[in-house]
Amino acid sequence: MSEVLLKVENLNVYYGMIHALKGISFEVNKGEIVSLIGANGAGKTTTLHTITGLIHPKEGRVLYKGEEITRTPAHKIVGMGMVHVPEGRRIFQGLSVYDNLLLGSYSRKDKNEIKENLEKVFVQFPRLAERRTQLAGTLSGGEQQMLAMGRALLSSPELIVLDEPSMGLSPLLVGEVFEIVKSFREAGKTVLLVEQNAKKAMSISDRAYVLENGVITMSGDSRELAEDERVRKAYLGA
Amino acid sequence: MDFINALINGLSLGGTYAMIAIGYTMVYGIAKMLNFAHGDIIMVGGYAMYVTLLLVGQPIVALIAAIVFCVILGVCVERFAYKPLRGASPLAVLITAIGVSSLLQSLAQIAFGSAPKMLMAVQISGTVTLGSIHIAYYTILTLALTVVIMVAMTLFVKYSKPGRAMVAVSEDRDAARLMGINTNAIIAITFAIGSALAAVAGYCMLIKSPTLTNTLGAMPGIKAFTAAVIGGIGSIPGAMLGGIVLGVIEAISLSIPGLAPFTDAVEFGILIIILLVKPAGLLGKARREKV
Ligand SMILES: Nc1ncnc2c1ncn2[C@@H]1O[C@H](COP(=O)(O)OP(=O)(O)O)[C@@H](O)[C@H]1O
Numbered sequence: 130m131s132e133v134l135l136k137v138e139n140l141n142v143y144y145g146m147i148h149a150l151k152g153i154s155f156e157v158n159k160g161e162i163v164s165l166i167g168a169n170g171a172g173k174t175t176t177l178h179t180i181t182g183l184i185h186p187k188e189g190r191v192l193y194k195g196e197e198i199t200r201t202p203a204h205k206i207v208g209m210g211m212v213h214v215p216e217g218r219r220i221f222q223g224l225s226v227y228d229n230l231l232l233g234s235y236s237r238k239d240k241n242e243i244k245e246n247l248e249k250v251f252v253q254f255p256r257l258a259e260r261r262t263q264l265a266g267t268l269s270g271g272e273q274q275m276l277a278m279g280r281a282l283l284s285s286p287e288l289i290v291l292d293e294p295s296m297g298l299s300p301l302l303v304g305e306v307f308e309i310v311k312s313f314r315e316a317g318k319t320v321l322l323v324e325q326n327a328k329k330a331m332s333i334s335d336r337a338y339v340l341e342n343g344v345i346t347m348s349g350d351s352r353e354l355a356e357d358e359r360v361r362k363a364y365l366g367a
Numbered sequence: 368m369d370f371i372n373a374l375i376n377g378l379s380l381g382g383t384y385a386m387i388a389i390g391y392t393m394v395y396g397i398a399k400m401l402n403f404a405h406g407d408i409i410m411v412g413g414y415a416m417y418v419t420l421l422l423v424g425q426p427i428v429a430l431i432a433a434i435v436f437c438v439i440l441g442v443c444v445e446r447f448a449y450k451p452l453r454g455a456s457p458l459a460v461l462i463t464a465i466g467v468s469s470l471l472q473s474l475a476q477i478a479f480g481s482a483p484k485m486l487m488a489v490q491i492s493g494t495v496t497l498g499s500i501h502i503a504y505y506t507i508l509t510l511a512l513t514v515v516i517m518v519a520m521t522l523f524v525k526y527s528k529p530g531r532a533m534v535a536v537s538e539d540r541d542a543a544r545l546m547g548i549n550t551n552a553i554i555a556i557t558f559a560i561g562s563a564l565a566a567v568a569g570y571c572m573l574i575k576s577p578t579l580t581n582t583l584g585a586m587p588g589i590k591a592f593t594a595a596v597i598g599g600i601g602s603i604p605g606a607m608l609g610g611i612v613l614g615v616i617e618a619i620s621l622s623i624p625g626l627a628p629f630t631d632a633v634e635f636g637i638l639i640i641i642l643l644v645k646p647a648g649l650l651g652k653a654r655r656e657k658v
């Protein structure tokens with residue numbers, strides 16, 4: 130029996146008059162990669178912002194490990210084991226690579242744990258080790274994405290929420306990013322992956338949800354969904 | 368040798384401006400607001416010193432009391448006047464800050480009257496003479512405090528956990544929250560530090576000229592704001608540099624007989640020239656497009 134790590138129930142989110150999420154529900158089980166796919170403006174980022182407390186829903190609930198976190202402020206959620214790698218990476222450009230990573234560990238108290246995490250990140254991303262004293266703003270797009278993911282790992286997360294990590298990267302780097310996402314699962318972590326690159330996302334994820342105009346219209350096993358006629362037409366360019 | 372004297376005076380005057388400007392610039396960078404009541408914290412610190420002197424008569428105790436009182440006041444002003452407006456239009460926040468400024472000045476007038484108070488006990492007189500160079504003791508003390516504050520602030524921002532969090536919040540508030548940073552706490556710390564520095568700046572003003580009125584902080588507040596803009600608002604090294612530059616210009620201008628009456632015009636003229644050449648200020652970052 131799989132353990133539910135994240136459960137979202139009937140989320141309704143508004144931006145003023147705009148009804149951005151119209152009662153969506155889904156769940157993420159421990160050890161899975163779950164992808165959330167959908168066109169631009171479907172509400173993917175809004176979903177992630179609501180889960181990690183940057184915005185709060187008008188209706189509905191978010192449960193993490195069975196605990197309700199619907200109104201928990203964003204800064205408390207990282208410490209609970211869920212980390213959000215935001216759209217557009219949002220690294221701190223004026224700080225060094227090293228300082229960015231340290232900020233990733235802000236919610237951790239244990240010095241040894243932080244040191245071990247840093248070493249692991251430098252092993253996984255040697256480029257970050259080479260450039261540790263450089264200002265983060267001087268990194269290339271691919272390196273900035275590595276930094277955003279490495280920074281997230283510094284919080285010792287159980288669940289990593291990624292918002293379009295492959296956005297704006299060259300095909301070679303896109304492949305690399307998806308390999309890294311797979312490595313998270315191999316390291317025992319759980320991933321909620323938002324992507325416009327549906328094909329790649331479904332090729333590495335266990336399950337997928339399709340979001341259209343604030344509503345989840347399809348869901349299921351990634352491999353089965355990828356065969357679905359409507360999904361192929363709308364998202365896989367087939 | 369007049370020039371050297373003016374330069375030394377300018378450095379110390381600039382140090383005082385820098386202390387105030389650091390508060391302005393930190394609050395701007397982190398809370399994204401212009402705290403026009405910042406100068407009035409200096410004045411309140413002055414009255415805190417005045418009251419403490421009446422009670423204990425020790426200048427150093429008075430300074431510590433002023434710092435503590437200003438920190439509490441600064442944090443309360445943020446908590447009760449500015450925090451409820453988070454997310455409101457910048458204009459609403461600006462008007463509130465101006466309101467807080469008048470409120471503090473009026474309260475001081477009600478409590479202490481409009482006749483100036485003389486804080487003779489904190490005044491420091493006497494000079495050191497090296498050949499034709501005369502340096503007042505208060506100048507030396509101000510310069511020493513300036514150096515200590517600048518070094519401490521630089522180390523704090525670069526190497527401490529809350530300092531790094533401040534930089535993160537000023538760059539990207541939501542991304543900082545995703546790191547686990549409690550932005551409200553960081554904003555409160557920012558006001559606390561700014562207010563403590565304002566109290567020290569007030570002390571530096573009063574050891575030189577011990578006349579205290581409820582508008583003590585008004586002109587230094589405007590000068591420090593100018594200094595923050597010259598240096599690049601939002602940048603702490605910029606506030607330090609801008610404060611020193613402005614202080615030196617002011618002192619040199621005052622030392623030249625023909626120019627002295629126009630000193631304020633010279634200062635603001637230089638502000639305009641600097642902004643024409645470098646619109647983001649000397650050390651300010653030109654706004655880069657987010658990729
Ligand atoms: N801050 C905002 N204010 C107003 N509307 C917003 C805001 N953010 C997103 N929206 C709207 O909400 C909808 C969903 O946006 P978003 O979650 O960013 O979609 P996605 O990430 O799938 O591209 C869009 O119609 C968008 O225009």
Ligand SMILES: [Mg+2]
Pocket residue numbers: 173174175216
């Ligand atoms: Mg998005």
